[in-house]
Amino acid sequence: MVDMSKIVKVKILGSGGEVGRAAIFVNDRSNNKGVLLDYGINFDEEGLPRFPEHIRPIDVGAIVVSHAHLDHIGAVPRLYVSGKPLTIATKPTFEVGNMLIKDFLKISGYYVDYSEDEVLSMYEHSLSIDYGEEVEVNGYTILFTSAGHIIGSSLTYLETPSGHRILYTGDVNTIQTWTLTKAELWPMKIDTLIIESTYGRVKHPPxxxxxxxxxxxxxxxxxxxxxxxxxxxxxxxxxxxxxxxxxxxxxxxxxxxxxxxxxxxxxxxxxxxxxxxxxxxxxxxxxxxxxxxxxxxxxxxxxxxxxxxxxxxxxxxxxxxxxxxxxxxxxxxxxxxxxxxxxxxxxxxxxxxxxxxxxxxxxxxxxFDLSSHAGKDGLLEIIYHYRHTLKNIVIIHGEDESRTYLANEAREIVGNDVNIYTPSNRQELILET
Ligand SMILES: [Zn+2]
Ligand SMILES: [Zn+2]
Structure with missing residues (x-):
């Protein structure tokens, strides 16, 4: 028997089969406002910005920004053209993000449908939290730990009002570097893992x-x-x-x-x-x-x-x-x-x-390969860490070859009882626990 109350809808608004434009909307059936995990941009071959799929600001209870790279934060101000949702991130994410967004507007402003006013509005409706600090918004519980990718980058632990537990990796690094500690995986029972796959089939040299x-x-x-x-x-x-x-x-x-x-x-x-x-x-x-x-x-x-x-x-x-x-x-x-x-x-x-x-x-x-993203071994390490409770793995933020490779490797770890998805943009997944 499926416990209907723990079903969530996960809609892919970007990063389905591409490195960049991370944008994932999570909505609990028991709730009318959902949580948006990142709202980033990508660039086409000519260097022009490509935005994620549209979402009505009124449907967004909060936007959680995993880190300051434009492919995760670059479209967030767009939601402030006609709304005032709450954006949650760490302090360095907001500070670095501000600098990158302003630089982006200077270079690509002509092609962007928001201005400095919306950037300002985003900062007026923002909440910065530390690693390990839990916040509750509209019945969703949000917790960050370090993701090891760039300063302030976060893994997001999200629990929906009905108790569906999600871990969203954002961009993640599982090795310690000179400036940052490695990603900090908390011992939690995770139902759904939403994981990046930039280097899903690459083994970085030591x-x-x-x-x-x-x-x-x-x-x-x-x-x-x-x-x-x-x-x-x-x-x-x-x-x-x-x-x-x-x-x-x-x-x-x-x-x-x-x-x-x-x-x-x-x-x-x-x-x-x-x-x-x-x-x-x-x-x-x-x-x-x-x-x-x-x-x-x-x-x-x-x-x-x-x-x-x-x-x-x-x-x-x-x-x-x-x-x-x-x-x-x-x-x-x-x-x-x-x-x-x-x-x-x-x-x-x-x-x-x-x-x-x-x-x-x-x-x-x-x-020289000094990547700030985990290679396949690191990504599989995360899957392995949560293997006992996982019901769903959603692989995003990677080319299709990387995603398929990682999906096959993940299958070896979690067996056949876990659903593994490599969704495309605009696809909506209905996930059960
Ligand atoms: Zn990214
Ligand atoms: Zn990044």
């Missing part, structure tokens, strides 16, 4: 080995008088590399350019969200931040390490430095971020060139 190789490679280049450019995402990856270099190569001269500087300020203001605050403070003291064009024109001429955005070389100061150092075989470009197939970073790794800009790289070129 982090320590990758870092060792990166450090050795940087040393070689600096010793021969070359300059190292590390294009890196301004949120997370830059702070990781700053910390790694301060610990392992403390005498290297390290510069940071781009938005990473302001993001690092937010890291320093939210120390309790860091694994080792005093280590991070020391790492920042060891780092020089580029203040403007006077610095920018000068620093790359010496054997230094420059960490600069954008991580995929889509623009930003990284591109400026690349033009300056690409021609010399003594220099190096070490990519440490995910490179989407249509990005200049991907092109450069494949061909050694960025055709459109006429850049040919003679400098040493290498990619």
């Amino acid at each position: 982090r320590h080995d990758t870092e060792r190789r990166l450090i050795e490679s940087i040393e070689e280049v600096l010793d021969s008088g070359g300059t190292v450019l590390i294009p890196a995402f301004s949120v997370g990856r830059s702070q990781e590399v700053i910390s790694l270099l301060a610990a392992e190569l403390p005498h290297a001269r390290v510069y940071v350019d781009g938005m990473a500087r302001d993001i690092t300020e937010i890291y320093l203001k939210n120390k309790k969200f860091l694994r080792d605050p005093s280590m991070f403070s020391k790492a920042v003291e060891n780092t020089k931040f580029v203040k403007g064009w006077q610095d920018r024109r000068r620093i790359w001429r010496k054997p230094v390490v420059i960490i600069a955005s954008a991580g995929m070389l889509k623009g930003g100061p990284a591109l400026y430095y690349l033009k300056k150092i690409a021609d010399n075989t003594r220099n190096a470009v070490f990519l440490v971020s995910y490179q989407s197939p249509d990005s200049p970073g991907h092109e450069i790794l494949e061909t050694g060139r960025i055709n459109e800009l006429g850049i040919e790289v003679k400098a040493r070129l290498q990619w």
Whole structure:
């Protein structure tokens, strides 16, 4: 006999078969307002924003934002055009999110149907909570623990008014990094797991080995008088590399350019969200931040390490430095971020060139896997952790090949009594406990 009261509807508004545009609406039958887990955007091949499926703000009791990346928070202000729902996230998620949304509006504002007014309204109707702090909204209980992905990133434990218990991973990392602890899996009886699958079929090499190789490679280049450019995402990856270099190569001269500087300020203001605050403070003291064009024109001429955005070389100061150092075989470009197939970073790794800009790289070129997402082993570890009570697994935020692979591996762990879904956008799942 199915206990009808514990049925929930889970509607996929985005991230069904794509990395990005996370947007999942959970609605308990006993309740007329539901909870929206993330409301993010994606970008098409031309770099134009793609929004998630529409939802009426009046149906949303609360929006829970797992972390500050635009593919999780970027569409939230849209709900404030005609409504005033409550947005719940950690303090760093709100602070970093504010910076990323403003930057997004500056670049793509023409194509966005909200403005700074709606962003402001979102912040006026927001509630920031800490890890381990429980809140109740419209009968839904919400609890965050650390997700290990970027500062303030959260796993969301959600219990519906009828008692259906959901864990939503957002983007998750199950290994400890320099700046963050690994995802914290609480001992709870979970009925439904909604899990990301960005690297659902990828086995990351051991982090320590990758870092060792990166450090050795940087040393070689600096010793021969070359300059190292590390294009890196301004949120997370830059702070990781700053910390790694301060610990392992403390005498290297390290510069940071781009938005990473302001993001690092937010890291320093939210120390309790860091694994080792005093280590991070020391790492920042060891780092020089580029203040403007006077610095920018000068620093790359010496054997230094420059960490600069954008991580995929889509623009930003990284591109400026690349033009300056690409021609010399003594220099190096070490990519440490995910490179989407249509990005200049991907092109450069494949061909050694960025055709459109006429850049040919003679400098040493290498990619290092310093991912902030769990690989397949980490994702399966989460499934394994909750295997005894799981009834449903919903796999989102991944390409279809990743999702299918992960679904098959998950089946090995949970057996045939668990429903495993790889839903598409607009699909509504009716889930039972
Ligand atoms: Zn994401
Ligand atoms: Zn993310």
